[in-house]
Amino acid sequence: MSSFVPRRVLGKFMHVTDQPLKRDGGKSLVYFMGAGFCPFCAAERWAIVKAxxxxxxxxxxxxxxxxxHDEKYLNVPTFSLARAKYSSSHVEFAGKETADRNFEPLQELGDSDFEILDMYxxxxxxxxxxxxxxYMQxxxxxxxxxxxxxxxxxxxxELDKPDSAIGKAMRAEIDNITALVCKSIGGKGQACGSESIKTLVEKL
Structure with a gap:
């Protein structure tokens, strides 16, 4: 029986298991589920895309x-990942946008989605x-x-301004995701070489 105990790590991320989930030839899988209408999804997509x-x-x-309309925060600029493709030597991205910004259904969840969702x-x-x-959030x-x-x-x-409060908050989340990916791929990416990312990885 595993002695693993889930714990909060970087930001709002939880370390929920010590069993990696690999797909597509052993690449590290980054999985996202959101919806176009959702303002919190809109914010997080910036960090996912940039990381x-x-x-x-x-x-x-x-x-x-x-x-x-009908959400706590409105018209949050973001990206739709519904038709986006991502290519990487070390990382596989899989995501589903279940609805658009007008609350209309967009992408149906499939068996591979439910395998992840039922567990996590x-x-x-x-x-x-x-x-x-x-690591999940x-x-x-x-x-x-x-x-x-x-x-x-x-x-x-704002992202480019060193002293911007908005930029600092966004960059912190971008770096958190970057560090989690670096940890999962054994520090292979060029981004994993920066001292700030290494410092975050050491906390994991």
Missing amino acids: LERFGKWEGLVEDKSAG NPDQMIPFLLVDGQ VGAGFSPEMIQNMSHEQVRA
């Missing part, structure tokens, strides 16, 4: 916004992010309130 850019390449990313997120809460089957690593009603250009500008 995984450090390990590979996105194609087909579409700029989008969260719902304009049976209530299907969103946003849900799982790194390598070991339900919710966003920073508040969507910080970027609601902003344009994508404004968000990018």
